[in-house]
Amino acid sequence: MKLYDLELSGNCYKVRLFCALTGIDIELIPVDFLAGAHKQSPVIDLNPWGELPVLDDGKVVLRDSQAILVYLANKYEKTQWWPKDPAEQGEIVQWLSVASNEIQNGPCAARLVDKFGMALNKERTIEVSDRILPLVNAHLENNDWLALNRPTIADCAVFPYIGTAWEGGVDISGYTAIVNWIARIKELPGYTSMPGV
C-alpha cells in the first residue's frame, strides 16, 4: 500500500499521522511537488485532479485525505477512530467537512500564501481563520477531543493545518483550548510530527 506523499503537505500528514497512531504500515512515495511531479505520470494517472496525497492500494486508488482516512480506518477495523454507529459517524463527518472547507481555506490557505507564495487572497484566508478557530476553540473548551470524547479521524483531519497555522501568520496562542488539544495529540502513543508543527 503506497501513499504518494509530500512531507510539507498537511493533507499528506493527516494520513501519515493516522497510520503512525494506529500502527498501519504504509509505504511513502515522496513526490517532487516543486518539479510538478504530481502533474506527471504516474501520479496524474492515479489522480487526474493533480493533488496530493494519493493512496494506491492495488485495486483501490483514492484521492482526498478525508476519504483516505475513512478507507484506512474502515479497512483495518480501527473502530475507535471511525466507528460504525450512525450518530458517531455523523459526529465525525461534521469535522471532516470542516477540515475540507474552513480549515483548508483558512489556516491552510494562509500558509500556502506565506510559505509557498501561492496567489490566493491572504485577507480572505485570515477572515476564514478568524471565524473557524473560535468555533473550534469553544468546542474544545468542553471537549478533550473533536468527536466522541476520544481521538478519532476527526482530530487527524483537523489538526495538521491548525498545528502549522503560524506558518501562515495565523496566531493560535490565544486559543487556549486549541493549544491544550494540540498538546494532548502530541502525547498520543505513536505520535509523529511534520515540519512546522
Place this chain on the structure above:
Amino acid sequence: MKLYDLELSGNCYKVRLFCALTGIDIELIPVDFLAGAHKQSPVIDLNPWGELPVLDDGKVVLRDSQAILVYLANKYEKTQWWPKDPAEQGEIVQWLSVASNEIQNGPCAARLVDKFGMALNKERTIEVSDRILPLVNAHLENNDWLALNRPTIADCAVFPYIGTAWEGGVDISGYTAIVNWIARIKELPGYTSMPGV
C-alpha cells in the same frame, strides 16, 4: 425527527432530496433566515455555528449537510446510498469533501453573491467553479453517477449547487456530461426539486 430548513438553501435541499429519494419521513421546520432566526433560539442552541440545516433527532443533533446524509443513510440502512465497504465509503467521501469545499466555495458562493448579495469575492468563486466543473464533467463522461456506478449520497451532496449554478452566473450548459447527469437525477423515483433547479 426535525430538519431546521431553509427552502432556498442548497445545503438543506441535499437532505430533503435524499429523504425524498429514499422515502425517509422528516419534519421540516422552516427557519426565517432573513430575519436571523438561525442565530436565535432554538436553532442557535442546537447549532452554535449558526448555519442551516440542523437535524434534531432527539439525542442526536447534527449540523453540516454531509454529516446529516451519512447519519440518515446509516440509520435507515440505505446501504445503496452509503455502503459499509471501506473502498466504497472512501469513494463516496471523496465527493463529500468536494461538496464541502470546491462546490461550496465555487458555484454555491457565486450564487450567494448574485442571489443574496453576500460580500464574497465573486471572481474567486468563478475561478473555483472553472477549476472544479471540468473535473466533475470529465468524471461523468465515464460514469453515470459520481460514485459506485449508482446513485449515492455523493450525488445528493454535489448536485444542489451545480443544479442552481446559473443563479450565480455560472453557466454549465457546455458541460454536457454534467447536464446529462442532472437529467438522470431528475428521473430518479421520488425526486423532489428546489426553487432554481
